[in-house]
Amino acid sequence: MLSIPTAIWEDMIAHARSLDPNECCGMLAGRADDNDVTKQYRITNILATLHETELARFDQAKLADLQQLSPEERADIAFQMDAHELSQAQKDMRHHGLTLKAFYHSHTFSPARPSNTDIKIAMEFESYRAILNLPQPLHVIISLEKKAHPVILAWRIHDSQATEVSVERR
Amino acid sequence: MITIRIPTPLRPMTGGKSEIEGKGNSIGELIEQLNIAHPGLKDRICDERGEIRRFINIYLNEEDIRFLTGKDTPVKDGDAVSIVPAIAGGSHD
Numbered sequence: 001m002l003s004i005p006t007a008i009w010e011d012m013i014a015h016a017r018s019l020d021p022n023e024c025c026g027m028l029a030g031r032a033d034d035n036d037v038t039k040q041y042r043i044t045n046i047l048a049t050l051h052e053t054e055l056a057r058f059d060q061a062k063l064a065d066l067q068q069l070s071p072e073e074r075a076d077i078a079f080q081m082d083a084h085e086l087s088q089a090q091k092d093m094r095h096h097g098l099t100l101k102a103f104y105h106s107h108t109f110s111p112a113r114p115s116n117t118d119i120k121i122a123m124e125f126e127s128y129r130a131i132l133n134l135p136q137p138l139h140v141i142i143s144l145e146k147k148a149h150p151v152i153l154a155w156r157i158h159d160s161q162a163t164e165v166s167v168e169r170r
Numbered sequence: 171m172i173t174i175r176i177p178t179p180l181r182p183m184t185g186g187k188s189e190i191e192g193k194g195n196s197i198g199e200l201i202e203q204l205n206i207a208h209p210g211l212k213d214r215i216c217d218e219r220g221e222i223r224r225f226i227n228i229y230l231n232e233e234d235i236r237f238l239t240g241k242d243t244p245v246k247d248g249d250a251v252s253i254v255p256a257i258a259g260g261s262h263d
């Protein structure tokens with residue numbers, strides 16, 4: 001369960017729309033002891049700036065799709081967070097006594113459900129999370145499939161399975 | 171010795187190992203030394219100017235080296251260095 005204030009909810013949609021058809025990405029934080037999101041961080045999707053060799057972190061199927069596209073078009077079907085901005089956000093959370101609640105990103109042409117790539121990379125992140133002593137984040141997806149009616153859903157990804165978690169706008 | 175944790179996408183270069191050991195006085199030296207045993211590893215971590223690639227974080231214990239002194243950050247016996255790609259994802263599959 002995740003509770004997102006209207007201002008952040010609307011800003012995630014604005015973020016997704018401002019980059020459409022590229023995917024946007026970011027992070028949501030709150031206190032460890034409740035479900036309320038209190039802070040949002042927009043993170044740059046650097047996918048379009050990656051060299052072909054840097055795409056190796058995606059699996060073969062996704063890589064084949066990405067390689068058929070121009071760098072700019074690649075950001076329509078994938079995102080890669082800027083690592084420095086991600087660390088700065090984590091540092092800011094620590095500074096404010098907050099914890100990572102969720103990563104978010106947009107799907108500009110498809111439903112608000114995790115793709116195979118989302119699930120694989122989330123599972124990969126699980127193995128680093130333990131090392132870095134981070135809480136398990138949810139994954140929030142903003143779908144712009146129907147441009148006039150954005151949909152926001154939240155997911156828990158565990159054991160390569162995505163389970164929907166309720167998300168409310170407060 | 172310093173323990174280096176290798177992320178999934180780089181494990182093909184370390185014979186599948188998730189942890190390897192290395193030596194060096196700084197993160198930069200450590201990367202150079204690892205590249206001798208695992209040729210090509212440095213290229214996957216650093217760009218052509220020698221900077222850490224923009225989608226990778228390197229943590230010394232639990233602190234990002236970008237908040238320390240980057241590749242000049244000193245390391246010592248018993249330290250753990252983690253190479254962690256930032257989260258990514260996609261749609262359409």
Ligand SMILES: [Zn+2]
Pocket residue numbers: 105106107113114115118141259260261
């Ligand atoms: Zn996705």
